[in-house]
Amino acid sequence: MNKALSVFLRGIVIENPLAIIMIGLCSSIAVTTSVANGIGMTAGMVFVLLCSELIISLFRKVIPGNIRMPIFIVVIAAFTTMVDIIMKAYFPDLSKAMGVFIPLIVVNCIIMGRVEAFASREKPVYAVLDSIGMGIGYAWVLIGMSLVRELLGNGTILGFQIMPAGYQPVLFFILPPGGFLVFSLFIALNIALRKLWLRHEASRKGGA
Template sequence: MKKNIFKEFTKGLFKENPILIIMLGLCSCLAVSTDVSNALGMSLGFSFVLIISELLVSIFRKIIPNEVRIPIFLIFIAVPTTIVDLVMKAYFPSLSKSMGVFIPLIVVNCIVLGRIEAFSYKKNFVENLMDSLGMALGYSWVIIVLSIIREIFGKGTFLGIRVMPEVYQPMSILTSPPGGFFLIAVFIALLNGILKRRS
């Protein structure tokens, strides 16, 4: 039993990684991973929303009527998202400015709705806690690593500070969506290769 619960946590990191294996939410992932600071802000906001909404659904799943579950799920996602948006605007104005529309767009992020519909609605509180933590961490590490590569090689900076020598010509393709897709593809290939070799 203990082992099973731990598995719910670790599966989100690699084996069922929301971006690299389930391949959901690629749009926001591409859009915010151009800067490390944006990626950090997005991971925090996204993790908060995912964890709160999965837990809410697991608590209320017994009283949610099956035929109106989707609107209720959306309320459970939209409320924490709006809270994140308001808090960011009030306390981290510069971060919220650079993330633009992508914080409110967490509402329609397929990972959240996907996890809730496929997992939370059927599982209990502890399993949901583990699943949401794992998924949030799985999402975060991918976009943070992506953003580190894209910012250092695409802009020559790290967290806005110049780290590459002046002569280095930034590969601006990395900051554009095609470059991001290419990097994600490389990540997917690597992860699939590793997982295959292991099994």
């Protein structure tokens, strides 16, 4: 498999940032109480990840090694603040719902982790592919979790009533313990998918 494709695909299952690398978990469990929040958080996070990886990768040769962390933080914080301001101006309702989580993107370990482990060493084209792959991996777990939690914990999806009127919402799923439970189920699902994926890859290699 060529490098570009493998860099892109890796983040989706094999190295899923949430379920396998297990970084950026606090905000994930906190925001997944409703699907709208999950989508908003994903959009903000992917935008910041993409921009930060691209910029860091472009400037990787002029960033001195011993002050790379503060520089990463400056870049990430600048993009996060931009997302915050733009959301306030153009999507005021979403911005109100996301509240405290947008500023938290700054300290989301996924961005710091990918910038440090990947973008600061690779060419911009791979950094962009990496951020998109990781973004998809983040999105499906995060939005999946919020679907399960909103449906079971509130009986709705995106605010629309899905469960029959007699359904008593299980508040447990909205509360943090429910978040941990749903997250662990997604880890299990992702591990199963990963096994299938790796077996498939091995059998293809063996056959060739």
